[in-house]
Amino acid sequence: MKLNVSHQTHYTYAQQVKRSTQYLRLTPQDSSHQKILSWDLTLPEFATRTLDAYGNVLHVLTLDQPHQAITIEANGVVEIEDNVEDDNCGHLSPLVFLRTSPLTQADGAIRDFASRYYRPQAQHESLRALMGELLMKMPYSPGTTTVKDSASQAFSAQQGVCQDHTHVFLACCRSLGIPARYVSGYLYTEDSTHVAMHAWPRHGSTATGRAST
Known part of the structure; x- marks a missing residue:
């Protein structure tokens, strides 16, 4: 396309x-x-x-x-092409994406939330389930946060937008020892010609570092 x-x-x-x-x-x-x-x-x-x-x-x-x-x-x-499973970070070590930042620091509440849903033997599936639970816990609420709000602040408020969902998910993954990164771009929708910049996370495998959505 x-x-x-x-x-x-x-x-x-x-x-x-x-x-x-x-x-x-x-x-x-x-x-x-x-x-x-x-x-x-x-x-x-x-x-x-x-x-x-x-x-x-x-x-x-x-x-x-x-x-x-x-x-x-x-x-x-x-x-x-719809081939996102075969995407990685090229020359960068997965260890780069284990580092925390001021906006993606996991507090106790985030670590507890992540460990509740994560199953090492089914990493990909459990992380998808974790994201689903996160979206239910933090409904999409435009105007409730700013670019300065951290993952812990948005998680505590239980609301936010795509950047907040991404920050919290990155904090969850990294607290579990899973490399994860922030991606920005456009989310294509067939029913709209005007779209805003979007954000989403990519996580890697603890074994290979290969990325998945």
């Missing part, structure tokens, strides 16, 4: 700023289940391109003149 992607990010500052630097990760990569046929960024100024430590394409955009708003556009064509 070929998808035409047209993405726009527009934001404003409360007051005019003299200078700003943006770190943009808006360029998808070829993988076992997607091929980038064309991709272009439209930016207000030239941006340097490099790879970050995880292998993501990173553009660094610096605006030296006063401004109060920025518009960033990305357009391209992506061919996808």
Whole structure:
């Protein structure tokens, strides 16, 4: 399936700023289940391109003149296949995705929740069941959290959006010794032409590190 992607990010500052630097990760990569046929960024100024430590394409955009708003556009064509089980992190060790972060630190409540549903002899199935229970415990509730809320805060509030579900699931997996990572992109739905950026987790095997949804 070929998808035409047209993405726009527009934001404003409360007051005019003299200078700003943006770190943009808006360029998808070829993988076992997607091929980038064309991709272009439209930016207000030239941006340097490099790879970050995880292998993501990173553009660094610096605006030296006063401004109060920025518009960033990305357009391209992506061919996808339903083959996500054969996706891994390439050159990165699974150990990288066992590390915690301020937003994915598991507290006692999250560790107890994870251990309640996890069965090592049926890792993939039990993690799917854990995610199902998590979605029931934390109903999708737009506007109830911010990007600064941690996994423990969202879990305690028992509500959140896709980023919160992902943060909590990562905290669960890592507390169990299972490598897991945060993925962002688009969730394709046939009944909608306008979609927002989505987030979801990928977990690996404790034995091989290979990724699964």
